[in-house]
């Protein structure tokens with residue numbers, strides 16, 4: 282039996298990766314202030330990183346209500362699709378692959394970051410305690426309005442269309458963001474979901490929204506082009522679930538029936554849960570694993586069968602040629618945190634390639 286490492290090709294559903302180094306999704310707040318469009322700067326940023334076996338785009342809203350942070354891109358109208366097409370063409374021209382991360386923030390939003398008629402919606406009218414960056418400084422998160430049953434069907438329809446739009450924009454697939462306290466995670470967790478209808482209460486009901494959203498995406502573009510991202514127990518954005526292990530055991534076992542392309546799982550030992558073991562047990566293989574890996578630990582994890590690929594976030598920010606640096610044993614450059622979310626090329630497209 283040959284042991285896999287970061288440079289062994291792998292297939293996730295219909296997406297063929299030339300190596301197992303995945304660029305993790307990262308919000309960088311460089312989209313246009315009006316219109317939520319990616320720009321030539323994004324084309325350059327993603328093109329520089331196209332040697333990754335797969336790029337997962339920054340979180341991208343499927344609707345105006347899905348936006349919460351400033352300068353995040355959308356994928357719900359013709360202009361946005363056309364703008365993204367330049368990015369995917371550039372990545373493909375370099376031989377890379379790219380999927381679009383569909384991120385609906387739900388209650389993690391400030392009105393200051395979105396269009397004046399966009400609303401902040403959630404499973405229940407329960408505010409997340411926390412602050413969010415806006416152009417006017419840090420502001421408290423908005424109180425959300427609870428979605429009606431009819432509106433839930435509407436949001437699932439928006440997510441379905443975002444998958445179709447991603448394919449039209451040339452993406453190789455989509456990843457539904459189901460962690461970090463955003464809308465699908467808000468439905469999964471007992472603290473943020475206190476509905477007493479089909480979408481709340483029992484574990485089956487709390488998982489219904491995310492499962493229906495994934496099924497709609499799979500129906501729209503084929504299951505082999507759909508993935509999703511989880512981090513059971515993640516308390517980010519004031520998320521709390523009474524029993525994340527039970528929630529995810531059910532959620533993953535049901536999602537496995539959909540025969541999707543991949544599950545992207547973030548480990549988080551501080552929660553007391555072994556998320557990778559949980560994913561293996563209830564979902565199976567086709568796992569992209571993440572969080573604080575370096576290449577050596579990632580190679581070992583692949584050889585041990587912990588996952589089928591490893592994603593790297595921060596290392597890809599400061600090392601556009603991360604893949605080559607790993608291959609040739611070149612030292613990694615450090616990331617500058619001050620330029621993570623500013624506008625313009627600084628700290629975005631100006632990290633040098635190794636000699």
Ligand SMILES: Cc1cc2nc3c(=O)[nH]c(=O)nc-3n(C[C@H](O)[C@H](O)[C@H](O)COP(=O)(O)O)c2cc1C
Pocket residue numbers: 305306307308309339340382384458461510547571572573574592593594595596621
């Ligand atoms: C600047 C920044 C922005 C991020 N934005 C997103 C995002 O939009 N969607 C997401 O799922 N994760 C996001 N993350 C989390 C990363 O995908 C990844 O899980 C995290 O950086 C841990 O991986 P690493 O240790 O390899 O950096 C972000 C991380 C960073 C550093």
